Amino acid sequence: MRRTLCFSVAFSLIAASFANFAQAESTADLVRAAKGQARAITPEDVADAKARLLKDVQTLEAFLRANAGEQATARRELVKLDAMKAELAQEEAPSRQILGQSLIAYSENEAGLEAKAFTDVRKSLGDYLDRLYISGFEGFSQEYDRRIDELTTQLEAYEAAPSTKRAAEIGSSLEWFDRAGQIESVTSSIRGRHSHPNLHVVASQQLVGSGVRDAIDTTEPLREYILGASVRGTTRLTGNVDLDLIPSEERVAFDITLAGDAVSNNVSYKRGVSIYSTGYTNVNASKRVYFDTEGVTSDAATATASTSSNVSSIAAKCNLVRKIAWKQVNQKKHQAERIASGKAASRVAGRVDGQAGETLAEANENFQDKFRSPLIRRESFPELFDLSTTDTQLLVRLLRAGRAQLAAPGPAPQLQGEFDLGARVHESIAGNFSESMIGGVMLTDERIVEMYKQAEMEVPEDLKITQDSEPWAITFARSQPISVEFANGGVKVSVLCLNLHQGEGYSPVSLPLKDDKTEKLYRPEIRISREYDLTTPNDGGLQLVSKGDLSIEFIDLNGEPAKMYGARHAAAVGFLSKKFSAMLKPKLPEEATDGISLKGRWARIGKLKARVANAADGWLSIGWEQVLPETPAAAAVADESKAVETVADEAESNAVTELVQTASIAP
DSSP: OHHHHHHHHHHHHHHHHHHHHHHHTOHHHHHHHTTTOOOOOOHHHHHHHHHHHHHHHHHHHHHHHHTOSHHHHHHHHHTTHHHHHHHHTOSSOOOHHHHHHHHHHTTSOOTTTTSHHHHHHHHHHHHHHHHHHHHTOTTHHHHHHHHHHHHHHHHHHHHHSOOHHHHHHHHHHHHHHHHHTOOHHHHHHHHHHHOBOOEEEEEEHHHHHHTTOEEEEEEEEEEEEETTEEEEEEEEEEEEEEEEEOOBSSSEEEEEEEEEEEEEEEEEEETTEEEEEEEEEEEEEEEEEEEETTEEEEOOOEEEEEEEEEEEEEEOSSHHHHHHHHHHHHHHHHHHHHHHHHHHHHHHHHHHHHHHHHHHHHHHHHHIIIIIHHHHHTTOSOSEEEEEEOSSEEEEEEEOOOTTOOOBSSOOOOOOSOOSEEEEEETHHHHHHHHHHHTTOEEEHHHHHHHHHHTTOOOOGGGOOOSSSOOEEEEEOSSOSEEEEEETTEEEEEEEEEEEEETTTTEEOOOOEEOTTTOOEEOOEEEEEEEEEEEOOSTTOOEEEESSOOEEEEEOTTSSBOSOOOHHHHHHHHHHHHHHHTTSOSEESSSOOSSEEOOGGGGGGOEEEEEEEEEETTEEEEEEEEEOOSSOOHHHHHTGGGOOOOSHHHHHHHHHHHHHHHOOOOO
């Protein structure tokens, strides 16, 4: 009976566990269960948020004092620090408008605002404004329940059929609950269930090492001092530079290695005696480099060397001195070789550290200035940026989704096959990054031309600025200003605008529409889009081929294209069609290729040929094979000075090659 009772209890526990799992299977059920549980934001909550803000403001002021100067003064004015402090000092409720203007300024893409002292104030100021708003919200409990019902409906629809539009609706609802300080565990569960990494990249060691891998053959003068003798000569070093990936679950780790042999012809001078010799040195050097979300770092270089020498002749004033010299050389030969080995190893390691250090610092600076810092300033740094290496692959896994966004609805599809470079990109990544980086930003005709020139691309005729051309600009929408859709083997690219601007001063063009239900005028957003088929016209090449004409639509209050509009709208359609047809061309790229060829040092990788390319269910999946050139890319090596530094690995490879080419080994 006892055994029966144990089985009964165990079965009940298992059944209860399955029942709980089933109940939690739908996030809509979790939200539904939270109805009627609104938590009021009390004056004490507001006071606590204000206290945290004031503490962070004090820290920021101390930071600015420690970095006093014109830049500190300019940043203080930029974030409207004094106006914010004055508002916070008011006995009555501060102006949310003034504090809101300051909050917006903290997210400007201005150098320096990525510092923790600024980002801490930005967060605490946002939290304080949220608490201030919710504490004065009349009928908050009713609004809370209404939004619970709305989010429940949104989740049920999304779980049945995920879409970008529904994801944006859910993201907006989640943001409201976050700002209101409600159902934190529920919103966290929703994101855990419906927001997965939206970028996966895998690169083989063969590909990663291609920018570093090189043959060395260099001759240099030698000057050394060994056992009291001054050594002069020349050294020819031949060998290879390579890259070895190091297994690491927390960051990218790799060794830049040098294996070579040096032959030197030398003359040693001491007390009127000249000793002619040939030295043979084997050298191995290694420098470990790391790359993570904080930047590029490295360990001190290490090197080993083994030297042997052959003395061919000795010149002296007389035979007796020459005989004594030969005796001394034979007695001290092994000692001299050990000293030479140590000097060679120390010199190579020192040069690797000295010269690579400068280039690594430059690579890290590029990463900070061009990637990390701008994303932090605009609150766009990925929520997950997972970098790792195995002994054969470099892996990147990234999730970008702000608090008003979702990422991929599920795991990425498998990329079938082995490739030198594999990428799986979810369509959410374009909209999520663009929203925080360019949402609400004005893009002018001058800036477009500048971007083409920076990319070393020819400016299309319809985008060139001439004496007769009229200034124009667009203001991007705040939500999903640039979006893509991957479905049925095709790609749809959309640009969403708040305004079209034309004329001197970039005045906004008035394009109002009337709502049929309320008969009130509203300003429609403008959607510019084009649909493409993803094609492989040549062996290994990819090309987007348009399915039809460029589409220009005015979006009504229901999010659908307006069916009727006036002559002014038609003129705007014609103007935008002309401008954006020059950017979203019928074919991208215009000329079909047989793969990707890179410039400068990276030309040595040969070509990356697409062997798998698929756009379906919101994912773009591509696998490239590296096809090495038949002969060394001598032209690319000669053009190293013009190489474009595209990634931190490239900068490291340049440094190591320069180091190896200047290394000389003393016998």
